[in-house]
């Protein structure tokens with residue numbers, strides 16, 4: 293068993309300036325694992341990759357500017373590109389930056405709040421915390437802290453709730469731009485069943501969303517999201533205003549919550565007795581479509597799943613949140629059987645970690661409780677390319693030529709059990725399963741977003 297890193301090669305690093313890569317082509321060398329399609333033919337033998345997923349124990353990822361040029365076996369690619377500057381990360385596993393399809397930027401300080409399920413948890417912890425973002429200085433500082441934590445977990449693309457305050461979304465976009473992150477966010481709409489400090493008339497929410505579109509839509513990697521909190525937070529007038537805005541902006545992303553908790557489902561049934569189901573309330577308002585993401589989707593029936601699939605809406609699977617808040621078990625097989633789009637969500641602060649690895653570990657357990665085994669290739673796909681495709685984001689979540697160079701170097705880190713497990717076998721796919729079972733953000737050795745290194749030690753000369 294060996295847990296030490298192989299020796300670092302002496303390839304030229306003179307082109308690096310202030311720790312940042314050269315302007316021409318350069319490469320990362322290490323074990324590579326990435327998905328180019330949904331995996332098929334998954335087996336228990338983790339030394340071989342299913343179709344759709346690629347692995348190289350000694351791989352090379354060639355990058356220029358903010359783009360991937362090519363990925364493949366190191367020896368062959370180096371022979372074809374003599375003199376290529378190489379940042380040698382052998383001993384680490386390089387995977388595409390993670391895609392978090394559901395997270396709440398203002399809720400990092402809500403994590404690990406004791407003793408409540410969804411509706412009490414919102415009242416007791418979440419709403420008071422979000423109300424504090426009325427102070428713009430706090431909104432700016434906490435947004436920056438959130439983005440730094442996201443990067444430290446290896447997440448380079450996220451669809452995030454902001455707060456009701458327009459300045460929170462603006463600070464998030466500015467901070468994401470400075471860090472090279474792909475961020476989708478927007479002001480939260482809520483005008484009932486919450487504290488007065490968070491109540492915003494629908495016309496005001498619409499104006500805030502419109503102003504954000506004007507300032508940020510199409511700028512760099514920013515994408516504005518229409519964000520009704522969930523049905524109980526929105527009056528019929530708010531939902532109608534949302535519906536009009538969605539219709540006027542057919543390409544706008546949408547995010548909300550559905551069918552997370554039994555008490556919530558019963559509440560929506562009382563609020564909308566005419567609707568067949570909770571999900572159908574959104575359908576009636578034209579809020580189910582490609583680019584619309586609904587967190588949780590636990591209490592959906594077959595007709596609901598068909599509706600998700602037919603409309604092209606996405607379910608955000610948030611296993612750590614669903615376990616922590618005692619909400620229930622997401623049925624991935626039902627979603628897949630219906631042909632619905634699915635992404636992975638940390639749902640911090642209901643979720644307990646921004647790490648896609650920890651979230652996948654919880655996903656494995658949630659699914660195993662239902663007799664479904666989450667293969668590491670499926671987990672990788674869900675946390676990278678699958679999430680990106682579910683959000684309709686091109687050039688994201690993979691190492692195809694032309695993809696944006698978002699890369700995470702994962703290492704066995706300080707956990708002695710994981711270090712021992714890592715040394716038992718050498719397959720990148722097997723290492724990824726060990727990471728998703730035993731790992732977290734402590735396993736992030738380095739992160740590159742849009743081709744620039746943002747986290748971790750600079751290259752070793």
Ligand SMILES: [Zn+2]
Pocket residue numbers: 394395396549587639642
């Ligand atoms: Zn949520």
